[in-house]
Amino acid sequence: MTGKVISVNLAxxxxxxxxxxxxxxxGIDKRLAAGRVTVRTDGVVGDFIGERAHHGGPDQAVYAYATEDAQWWAAVLGRAVPPGHLGENLTTTGVDVTGAVIGEQWVIGSALLQVTKPRSPCRTFAGFWGVPDLIKRFTVRATPGAYLRVLREGTVGADDPVEVVHRPAHGVTIGExxxxxxxxxxxxxxxxxxxxLPESTREKMRRRLRTPTG
Structure with a gap:
């Protein structure tokens, strides 16, 4: 299957x-946008980000989540999980978002995007869904979706193909x-x-490697 965008979602x-x-x-509740949407290096035009200490910025300009993973949640929870319900700007199909390699580049519409890091679950997400143990369940499931940098600003829209134009050889994935x-x-x-990987993530990684466990 050729990967594509099902919908672009704004808060x-x-x-x-x-x-x-x-x-x-x-701004976690995102709904289908009408028409094409502009993505810029600092985020998606028309979107709202509440807690900027943890969300937004160039390394988290766009958030993508696979509809296949959303459908798993819908089955487990026994309720609909429509596009945007995970707070994603781009709902995709036919794209292995969890298996995307850090630094991988996607052409969508006229924009060029780069995979940067996974999303971390938070209490806002749990509150929005009304599932108190969602952080634990989201962590165990480990299909977090991918944040993206905008390397070339442009417009994106529903039914745009997702074309992978570069994939680094190191192979480190969003899931890993x-x-x-x-x-x-x-x-x-x-x-x-x-x-x-964003420097903030690399620093977190370095701190944990320096700290003995056990």
Missing amino acids: VVTEAAWAGDASGRS VFRALTLEPALLPRLLDADD
């Missing part, structure tokens, strides 16, 4: 006790980085090969 500002930022607002930073610290040394 509906939600005010709730579980919202992450100090004002009690969150997520597992290394959560439940499988033995994988941490492997992350040293992934030069395109």
Whole structure:
């Protein structure tokens, strides 16, 4: 199957006790955008990011999640998980997002995007879904979706193909980085090969490698 974008999603500002930022607002609830959307190096035009200490910025400009993984959650929870319900800007199909290599480059529409790091679950996500143990369940499932840098600004839209135009030889994937930073610290040394990981993630990795376990 050729990978493509099912939908581009923009935030509906939600005010709730579980919202992450100090004002009690969150942009985790994203809905289908009408028409094409511009992606820039600092984010998706028209999107809202509440807690900027942990979300947004050049290394997290765009968030992609595979509909195949969303369908797994829908089956487990026994309810619909529509596009955007994981807070993703791009809902894809036919794309192995968990298996995407750090530094891999995707052409979507007129934009060039680069895979940077996995998403980490947070209490805002758990509150939005109303699943108290979601952080634990999300961690164990280990299909976190991928954050993307914007290397070339452009527009993206539903039905755009996802064309992988570069894949680094080191082979370190989104899934491996997520597992290394959560439940499988033995994988941490492997992350040293992934030069395109954001510096904040590399520093977290280095701190953990310096800290003895057990």
